[in-house]
Amino acid sequence: MLLIDDHPLFRRGLMNLLMDEDDFTVVGEAANGVEGVAMASRLKPDLVLLDLHMAMMDGLKTLGVLKAEGLAESVVILTASVSRQEFLSALKGGADGYILKDTSAEKMLALLRNEDQKDLMLDDDLQRVFQSESTATLTLDGLKALTERERQTLELIARGMSNKLIAREMGLSEGTVKIYVGNLLRKLEVSSRLEIAALVHGHSNLEGHK
Structure with missing residues (x-):
């Protein structure tokens, strides 16, 4: 697993959480998309946890490169953003999941383990976030x-x-x-x-x- 996030304190806390679990192995951490792509190219992680809002190369661009070059088996967006547009853009860009950073540790671990064997690792709280919004695309x-x-x-x-x-x-x-x-x-x-x-x-x- 590779972590790509520009917030060092959050990244360190997440690493500590994951490293306490026997079934997760963190192979590296990167502070931005450029560094993350380089590390993914070298390490070939099975899972990348990717923040959206980063300097140098944002999360959506990083996602595009990771997917286009086949640098990771799965890429899960882990972000504080509750923007519907960013959510839709991430899914259309090939993200394998979308998890909010304020998700509980227990729920986050369950989603990352994909315990329900789902095609898409989606935070249930997204339904609550978007419930008050509408879209014209689903006619x-x-x-x-x-x-x-x-x-x-x-x-x-x-x-x-x-x-x-x-x-x-x-x-x-x-x-x-x-x-x-x-x-x-x-x-x-x-x-x-x-x-x-x-x-x-x-x-x-x-x-x-x-």
Whole structure:
């Protein structure tokens, strides 16, 4: 695991937390994106914890380089930012998770361990943060076009579930779930399940449009 964050006190506290856990190994820490990319290129970490707001190279640019060059298996944004736009940009940029810095240590460790075997490590508090906001990207027409099964699939994707877990939850074959996911991509005019999750987390009235 590699930590990239420009706040030394936070970085040191996080390192101490992770190093106390037997199943985590921190291979390095970097104070900015440029240094972080160089370290990731050399160390090839399986997981990078990345802050968004840094000098020299911000988190989104760093994320883009890490993903484009295949320098880490997973990149999780760990930030104090509750900006919906930054959240959406991070997911579209390929982030594998988004965790708020004020998350409890217990919850953060559970998310990083991915104990629920989710495709996306998302802090549940994001739903609370974005609940008062709305977005035009998840259109009413798009919602109305969804079948009941597609809507169920949509909500489970938004919770970060993989196709395998969705199939188990809905009592369907994994192949059928893949068909539903394909339908969602087409009807909502997005290109990935991460964008589906981003749309739902940014939409405040999903339940009201059933």
